[in-house]
Amino acid sequence: MIKFCDVNKWYGGYQALADINAEVKRGEVVVVCGPSGSGKSTLIRTVNRLEEIQSGELMFDGQNVHARMSGTQLNRLRSHIGFVFQSFNLFPHLSALDNIMLSPMKIKGVDRAKAHDKAMQLLDRVGLASKASAHPAQLSGGQQQRVAIARALAMEPPAMLFDEPTSALDPEMVGEVLAVMRSLANEGMTMMCVTHEMGFAREVADRVWFMDAGRIVEIATPDKFFGNPEHPRAKRFLSDLRTRH
Amino acid sequence: MLINIYHIIADNWLLLLIGQFPNGPLGGIAATLLLSILGIGLAFPLSILVALARLSPWPVLSWPATALVYVMRGVPLLMIIFWVYFLLPLLIGRIVPGFLAMVCTLVVYEAAFLSEIVRAGIQALPKGQMDAARALGHSHLSAMRYIILPQALYNMIPSILSQFVSTIKETTLGYVINVPELTFAASQINNQLLTQPFEVFFVLASIYFAVCWTLTQLTNWLERRIAAKRAGRGASELLVVDGVAVIKPETVQEVRQ
Numbered sequence A: 001m002i003k004f005c006d007v008n009k010w011y012g013g014y015q016a017l018a019d020i021n022a023e024v025k026r027g028e029v030v031v032v033c034g035p036s037g038s039g040k041s042t043l044i045r046t047v048n049r050l051e052e053i054q055s056g057e058l059m060f061d062g063q064n065v066h067a068r069m070s071g072t073q074l075n076r077l078r079s080h081i082g083f084v085f086q087s088f089n090l091f092p093h094l095s096a097l098d099n100i101m102l103s104p105m106k107i108k109g110v111d112r113a114k115a116h117d118k119a120m121q122l123l124d125r126v127g128l129a130s131k132a133s134a135h136p137a138q139l140s141g142g143q144q145q146r147v148a149i150a151r152a153l154a155m156e157p158p159a160m161l162f163d164e165p166t167s168a169l170d171p172e173m174v175g176e177v178l179a180v181m182r183s184l185a186n187e188g189m190t191m192m193c194v195t196h197e198m199g200f201a202r203e204v205a206d207r208v209w210f211m212d213a214g215r216i217v218e219i220a221t222p223d224k225f226f227g228n229p230e231h232p233r234a235k236r237f238l239s240d241l242r243t244r245h
Numbered sequence B: 001m002l003i004n005i006y007h008i009i010a011d012n013w014l015l016l017l018i019g020q021f022p023n024g025p026l027g028g029i030a031a032t033l034l035l036s037i038l039g040i041g042l043a044f045p046l047s048i049l050v051a052l053a054r055l056s057p058w059p060v061l062s063w064p065a066t067a068l069v070y071v072m073r074g075v076p077l078l079m080i081i082f083w084v085y086f087l088l089p090l091l092i093g094r095i096v097p098g099f100l101a102m103v104c105t106l107v108v109y110e111a112a113f114l115s116e117i118v119r120a121g122i123q124a125l126p127k128g129q130m131d132a133a134r135a136l137g138h139s140h141l142s143a144m145r146y147i148i149l150p151q152a153l154y155n156m157i158p159s160i161l162s163q164f165v166s167t168i169k170e171t172t173l174g175y176v177i178n179v180p181e182l183t184f185a186a187s188q189i190n191n192q193l194l195t196q197p198f199e200v201f202f203v204l205a206s207i208y209f210a211v212c213w214t215l216t217q218l219t220n221w222l223e224r225r226i227a228a229k230r231a232g233r234g235a236s237e238l239l240v241v242d243g244v245a246v247i248k249p250e251t252v253q254e255v256r257q
């Protein structure tokens, strides 16, 4: 469903992504991890073209994401890819409900009543039906991130991307967000998650991609990766991660 | 001297208030305020377009908008008043009344300055807002309209009001092309009395000061209110966070251990 073929990206003279070849199959959950600055955010942001690539090919659901296309085509493509940010990025001037309703109404032309029903359903699903009229600043970080997930789901994307969705949260709120992600995975959603939550990766991921210095240096099942990583950099990364926790 | 000031006001208050209206054109402080309101009111929508053009990825739009802003910032308002007053009639082939020329000048001039305020307001928003909008599939314009501008314009209300105060002071320059506003009225009074320029212009300054000071106070109040509204939400956020932290079972366990 998401396929990278020889993808390279430079920021000026700095190569942020090098020879990326990997695939997320339909219904698969892939966890991307790696040290800070290894290019995880850059990688995930190329999938919906928030970042451009300089060479190679990136397919999403049969479409070449980085082909030359009109703005309208690109917007339509992006609306099929759910994206959840580390910093939530809810729209602070809108209530939780309006955050979720805005895009279906303005982009897909869904009428208000339908959008409202769908949004309430999604809020219920992330356990926040009672917070429909709250503004983002009145919500805790964990609640904001759950609304952000609901907002992305409202566009009914066939795949969801998560860029460190729990890194900005206080530890006691991580669980509630992971629970929502876990239930999505169980329903067969195709997911690409940048995260360092090892428990989540072990339990939910079909595959782990480990990145270092702009390259994917190891692709393995979670059991293999956490039990017996091959790449020396991955070994060091995991032991660092364990000592930190 | 206080007596003189009293007499000036007592004899001329209507002239200072509305000029020779209804027997002549509207003047005095009413015309000053009307000029300022028209100037800012019409400049405001234009300034949003100029700001969007400056920030747009297309050079055909951003270049002319940037040029307009630089010219307006680099040229004294008086020059622009002269250009409009003397050049516009040559271009359109008929005389332009002073009031209209002044409105046109103010609209163009204020649009350039307001557009810088709008642009700063847009750029001050976190980059994640635009990222989130684009990731959902909004076009650049749709993101601006529904997500960026509503936030930016709300934050800018105090700046726009203080630009309005500057505009009130700038309308005094209309005097040079005989726009019948407050300064014009005062100088009419001065020409009548001949011997009391200090008192006349003291009254004039006091009126401007009273109006501008009031508006500045209003601006400050609004600024505090907008800041308080953000902080208030922030405070309630802390409360909610605390609430969650307190009732979470893990926390209770941690406390027990």
Ligand SMILES: Nc1ncnc2c1ncn2[C@@H]1O[C@H](COP(=O)(O)OP(=O)(O)OP(=O)(O)O)[C@@H](O)[C@H]1O
Residues within 6 Å of the ligand: A011, A014, A016, A034, A035, A036, A037, A038, A039, A040, A041, A042, A043
């Ligand atoms: N806009 C940019 N311009 C120049 N360099 C950039 C830019 N964005 C990222 N980089 C560089 O690219 C590299 C990869 O960054 P990226 O944000 O993808 O890392 P990451 O793996 O997500 O790290 P983190 O765990 O800290 O989020 C970093 O060295 C970073 O400094």
Ligand SMILES: [Mg+2]
Residues within 6 Å of the ligand: A040, A041, A042, A164
């Ligand atoms: Mg990152």
